[in-house]
Amino acid sequence: MTSSGENEQLRSARYALADCEQRYRGLFEAIDDGFCIIEFIDGPQGPLSDYVHVEANSGYERHTGIRHVVGKRIREFAPDEADGWVALYGEVLRTGRPLRFERYFDAAGRYIEVSAARFEGVSPRQVSVLFRDITQRKQAEAALRESEAIARENIERVQLALAAGAIIGTWLWDLQQDRFSVDEGFARAFGLDPALGRVGLSLEQVVATVHPDDREALSNAINEAIKRGGPYAHQYRVRRANGQYYWIEANGRVHLATDGTPLSFPGVVLDVEERRAVEEERNRAAAELRALTETLEQRVAERSAELLRAEEQLRQSQKMEAVGQLTGGLAHDFNNLLAGIAGALELVATRLSQGRIVDAERYIVAAQGATKRAAALTHRLLAFSRRQTLDPRPTNVNALVNGMTELIQRTVGPGIHVETVGVAGLWPALVDVSQLENALLNLCLNARDAMPNGGRITIETANRWFDHDAARTHQVPEGQYLSLCVTDTGVGMAPEVMARAFDPFFTTKPLGQGTGLGLSMIYGFAQQSGGQVRIYSELERGTTVCIYLPRHYGDATDDAVERIKLPTPQAEVGETVLVVDDEPTVRMLITDVLEELGYTVIEAADSGAGLRVLQSDVRIDLLVSDVGLPGGMNGRQMAEAARQQRPGLKVIFITGYAENSVIGNGHLEPGMHMLTKPFAVGTLAARVRELMNA
Incomplete structure (x- = not known):
């Protein structure tokens, strides 16, 4: 148990x-x-x-x-x-x-x-x-704080208004009973009987005193305030006892029950007539200020336009002055050359008519010399304007300098010592070798002329890497460049001389000792090659001129100074050349030269006639064509159209200046070559034979 x-x-x-x-x-x-x-x-x-x-x-x-x-x-x-x-x-x-x-x-x-x-x-x-x-408690506390802040704000506004004497009346609208009671000040402001205000008015009685233009906006503002509850403020005009309309501002607050039912709408009426007048005056002043500002801006714009026109006129005047200087110098030099050519040819004709052939040869040599100087002058002008024909090749500039040092030393004379400083590992440049040689020789000749009592010329090469700041200073794109600088120990240049050093025909040498085209030619050549030229000089301290060329990313040959040897070429049997040129004299000379060498020559005066020959079945081994042609196509377009039918057609373009947009900025297709006018007949014959054998 x-x-x-x-x-x-x-x-x-x-x-x-x-x-x-x-x-x-x-x-x-x-x-x-x-x-x-x-x-x-x-x-x-x-x-x-x-x-x-x-x-x-x-x-x-x-x-x-x-x-x-x-x-x-x-x-x-x-x-x-x-x-x-x-x-x-x-x-x-x-x-x-x-x-x-x-x-x-x-x-x-x-x-x-x-x-x-x-x-x-x-x-x-x-x-x-x-x-x-405790969320509800927190929300209630926040609402209480907001209500207290609004109440304090309203009290402060009322106190300020009372202190300024701006409050002219109060109202209380019992929204539940729809009873609108006002004090005596409100009633008088609206032109109403004060006794009715104490008993109670209808909203219609109050609205009847509002300016007709303001009633709709007032009704919308009241309805919106009753709907959302909270503060209310609105300005409108009311008719007072004297029949005049005055601006007032109604300020109040709509009290809502917890369920959102509107309960009461108390508020005060403020006299804002003076404030509105001040605001209107301020707005009027602002409008006047805006109008004045617009007028000033318009005058400034007109003045700016006048200044721009004056500046344009000044630029045009300076341009015409530069053109005048250019054409004046050009006319002077060409007139001298033409005088020599014309005089020599006239004497040749006279001696031939007299049977004095021996004397004629001397004048022919003089005319040829003047022709060569005219061609050199033209090339310098084209170099300055960056319109010369360039044959850019990957070039070892150190090898070019070394190959020219002996020639430069003989040219400047024994009183000047020439030394070279070539940096090891110099980057190659894609440049026209003959033009760079001419530029270097010109710089050394200028250096010699700056040292009449002898001195030293230093030719220096270096690799340069231009970052953003350095490229902006030298006015070239960022990247890698090589520099070729020639420095002398001569008299130097003043700042005003340096500022004009690249101007065509500007020279400080005595009359007859310089054309003023050397530095301008070098400047144009460097710009056309994608590089730049800069001068650094001090009076009595010497001058340095630097040519900056873009680096070529590839190998360069070391035979930059190799000269073309011109043999005496003869045509092989049946070889045919088509010559297209709109200048009859040039066409005749080329035809005569080639026929004497044994070529069969076909002539055409424009691109249309030339293309018809090229599209026929006639044998054509080589096309010799001017670049600028009439007939609807230029020489380059004609050659490209012909190559569609004759893919291996060999072409020599001849031109008086570099039409870069036509020849492709120096980039010719294989089998196409360029020859610049004027040219020696031997050069033409050698180039023709070279292409025939290729």
């Missing part, structure tokens, strides 16, 4: 314990507040540096927005905030002092009051935490 009685007591105790546990669990889940128990554990950062949630009710998730927290450590789901929570709750665990604070939980979108206390349970490491939603 005893054993049976003990078992009965044990079952009763278990039932009681289960019932207690069920009641606890029901109470635990039933409370609206969030509740959890955390237990501190040893974490990776040391003892008690992490904790795990051992208990949490459903309210925990509602209040914090964190789901399924039981069994999770704080560093699992909030690693960035873990240190802060561990520090807060750890202080409660160590000291036993409860903790209470407020916090906004982003996940739940609520303000929560957090209360934590050490949990005196089975484990000495546990803390219980209670989360209570």
